[in-house]
Amino acid sequence: MVEGEDDSGMNKMKNFKRRFSLSVPRTETIEENEFTEQINQLNLRRNEGKGTLNQTSLISLSQPISPSQAEPGQxxxxxxxxxxxxxxxHNRVQQRRFSMEDVSKQMSLPMDIRLPPEILKKLQMQSPEPxxxxxxMSRRASLSDIGFGKLETYVKLGKLGEGTYATVFKGRSKLTENLVALKxxxxxxxxxxxxxxxxxxxxLKNLKHANIVTLHDIIHTDRCLTLVFEYLDSDLKQYLDNCRNIMSMSNVKVFMFQLLRGLAGELKLADFGLARAKSVPTKTYSNEVVTLWYRPPDVLLxxxxxxxPIDMWGVGCILYEMATGRPLFPGSTVKEELHLIFRLMGTPTEETCPGITANEEFRSYLFPQYRAQALINHVPRLDTEGIDLLTTLLLYDTRKRISAEASLRHAYFLSxxxxxxxxxxxxxxxSLKDIQLQKDPGHRSSVFHPPGRGKNRRQSVF
Amino acid sequence: MDACPSPEGDDSGFEEDFQSPSPSNFFTIPWSVNLNNRLIADHHEVIYDESCFIIQKNNEEEFLALNCLARQPQITAEARCKLVSWLIAVYKHFKLSFESCCLAVNIMDRFLVTTSVAADCFQLLGVTSLLIATKHVEVCSPRIKQLLSLCCNAFSKEQLCNLECLILLRLNFRLAAPTLAFFLDYLVSQELSWHRVGGKDDNFTDLYEVKNDDDWTATEEDQLSRVEKYKYFACKICELSLADYAFNKYQPSVIVQSAIILAKDHFRKPASFKHTSSSEMADLLCTADHNSINYSLIQQCTEDLRLLVSLNLESLQDLKAL
Incomplete structure (x- = not known):
């Protein structure tokens, strides 16, 4: 890593760096002795009983390979x-040898963990000169001392779910006493x-936003990686189930706003470092089918x-789903999905969707010419502004489809x-006094405690 | 960009974890607005592509693996050159994206900064880096078995999986490195959309074309095929630069700009032959940051690349037919 020199250009770059990276790979040599010891222990643990790769010295194989066998250039x-x-x-090649210490010093612990304010306070209090x-270095050491990056810090409370690659547990952090989700x-x-x-x-390392689930800690144990997330009471689906698909319309509005806030402006694929991964496959790597319900017709075609704009179509589908309690276009094949969309929104024409008549795929489907239906008949609980927002979210023309930023300023949210x-x-x-969740009409329990009212708790539906 | 507050304190990179970084500032900086005005038709996309570009550009420094061989007892620049040349052949063999290849080299280099690697494991590091890169970028990665067989089964699957974990941990899962492939795609698509709009803007001089060039009267198809040709050539130059340790010090965006300058020179009609001024190129990207530093960097890099190209003419043979 380069550390910037004292010129202002570099400093500017550094500031941007700061804004954009919550974690910088730490590769500088660690000097403190006490820390070296800690790392050596970590190293030992990692090397115990596994791995043909010897990490404390050179990464090397026990059996040297003859050049003819594994010659790059095959x-x-x-x-x-x-x-x-x-x-x-040729002249520069030096056969430098490294001591074990040199190499182990180069290891570093994950740095992008976020300290809860309580711990921060504690750290500041312990500091001799406040x-x-x-x-x-001392901060880094302290972090590990107080238990970050260690599995012992978290108590497993119960299984929340299981997928192909991961199991999610509800847990509690011994540090903060907060509930966490352990993936x-x-x-x-x-x-x-x-x-x-x-x-x-x-x-996730690059993201921090109130409406995106926060990654608190990463723990690597033997052959397992544990991600520690803030604990969320439920996702939208569970929430809808819980209120028997009848949500208070005022809550719909608050959730919509949160969703759009998460999508507005700063959340771009570029933040994920996937700026050029542009294909949107219908099947995942492992050949699982991805849900089509929230896909816009342009992607389906x-x-x-x-x-x-791709995301904004999906936002429209979710607004409908929250307001009615059922999915808007629950198609199971691309053709069925398109059919459901066109039946409600009208079959696209050159006028509603410029360029559509030249789209080979669209032409090959030979859809009937449906006329657009009035959305108000399908979402009677949504007010006029809400219907207007929904309409602009579900436009075929991606250039006219409303953006997340613009929709936050939509009349629907004026209230x-x-x-x-x-x-x-x-x-x-x-954090605003006026924003509160209402009791949902269909909610199962008699008293509804709106989650996220605690000082340090964040509310997120997704 | 001056509007951004500069966090005080040491360079630990830690206290900012408690601040609320507000990337939104990024999207309102003046020159990005200026660029946006160019295109009306694909407005959405332009803002989007451009914010991607700004983010990638600003992440570059952080993902550089400067002097990655400086503390390697066994790995030499020649070994690296040999391995990367092999990786280039491998990525083509699997029909992977250039992006995967660039990312693999970056992962490998950054790992070399953190850990000493023995010569006999170097190839394993190469394929493992490629595997991680494809897992990050591609829809489908090559099978471990296939990768190992390309190494003549000199390594076991267990060794590869162990190294994979180790790389991920040493890099702290930071894999979203800006790459040559990204900047090449971006800069060339910028030019294409510029041609599509088909006009000049007072605020934005076309940086790729020599003014008063007859090319302006050429048909759109001619332009497209020209752009395709030099993109291909620029990509070849980028590939060469990946393999050469001498270019490890340059940021990917600098190499790409220099490669485009060279590629343009190559396809320019002999009559109107004239080097594209590096300063024109530098203007494109550096309006907002240290102009002069970047200007001389691009000049220097262009000269280095020119030398590299002249040394590797036979591998660029097929391009002469273009």
Missing amino acids: LASEPQARSPTQLQY CKPLSR EIRLEHEEGAPCTAIREVSL GSTEYST LGEDIHSIPDTASVF
Whole structure:
């Protein structure tokens, strides 16, 4: 890693770096002795009884491989690139040996964990000179001392769910006494670490927003990776089930606002580092079928351009689902999905969807010419502004489809007040006094405690 | 960009974890608005693509693996060159994206910064990095078995899986590195959309074309095929630069800009032959940051690449036919 020099350009870059990365790979040499010891222990633990790769010294195999056996260049149908600096290299080669200490010093612990305010306070109190900021090293050591990155810190309370790659447990952090969700990902699979796990961790590391589930800690044990998330009472589906699909319309509005806040502006695929992964496959890597219910017609008809309007169609579908208690277009095949969409929204024409008549796929389906139906007849509980928002979310023309930013300013949300637009990204909308969840008409229990009213709790539906 | 507050304190990168980074500031910086004005038709997409670009551009520094061989006792620049050349052949063999290849090299280099690797494991590091990269980027990754057989089964699956875990942990799962492939796609698509709009904007000089060039009268198809050609050539140059340790010090966006400059020179009609000025190129990306630093960097990198290309002419042979 380069540390910027004192020129202002570099500093500017660094500031941006700060804004954008919640975790920077720490690869600087760690100097503190006490910390080296800790790391050596970690190293020992990792090496115990497994692995042919010896990590404390060189990564090397016990059996040297003869060059003829594993010569890179087996496939080299192309000539090898020649370097203009090749000659210099010969002279520079030095057979430097590293002590075990050198190498183990280079290890670093995950740094992108977030300390809860209580712990921060505690750390500040322990600091001998409260005015002086803790050095990076002492803070890092403290973090591990107080139990971050350690499985013992979390108590498993019960299983919440199980998937192909991961099991999710409800848990409690001994540090904060907060409830957490522990997602255990098994790294041993036929094809090594599952790509879903690799992506999930890599993406979540870059995200911090009140309406996106927060990753608190990552623990690596033997052959398992445990992600520690904030604990959410339920997702939208469970929530809907729980209120027997009859949600208070005022809650629908609050949830909609939260969803759009999560999508607005700062949440782009680029944040996930997937700026160029533009294909939207119908099947996942593991060949599971991805739900089609929230896909816009442009994607169903083969568009591979990922941009934000794609998400906005899905938001429209969710608004409908919250207001009516049932999914809007529950198709099980691409054709059925398109059929359901066209039957309600009208078969697209050159006027409603420029370029559609030239779309080969669309033409091949030979859909009947449906006329658009009035949405109000299908979502009677939604008010006029809500119907208008829904209509602009479900436009065929991606250029006319409303954006997340614009929809936050839609008349539908006027009743939430003006203050809701000025709260910081990381604060919940429930930090405003006026924003409260209402009792849902269909809710099973007699008293409904709106979640997320605690000081440090965030509310998120998704 | 000056509007962004500069967090005080040391460089630990830790206290900012408690602040609320507000990336939204990014999308309102003046020059991004300026660029957006160019296109009306694909407005949504432009804002989107561009915010991706700004984010990637600003992440570059953080993902550089400077001097990754400096503390390696056994791995030499030649070994790296050999391995990367092999990886390039492998990614083509599996018909993977250039993105995967670039990311694999970045993963490998950043791992080399953290850990010493013995020469006999270097190839294993190469394929494992490629596997991780494809898991991050591709819809389908090659099978471990296939990868191992390309190494003549010199390594076991267990070894590969162990190394995979180790790489992920050492890199702290930070895999979203900006790559040559991303900047190449972005800069070329910028140019294509520019041609589609088909006009000049006073606020935005076309940086790729020499002004008063007859090319402006060329048909759209000609333009497209020209762009395709030099994109292909620029991609070849980028591939070469991946394999050469001398380019490890440059940010991917700098290499791509330099490669595009070279590719353009290559396809320019001999009569109107003239080097594209690096300063024009530099303007495109650096309006908002340290202009002069980047300008000289691009110049230097262009010269290095020119040398690299001249040394590797035979591998670029097929391009001469273009």
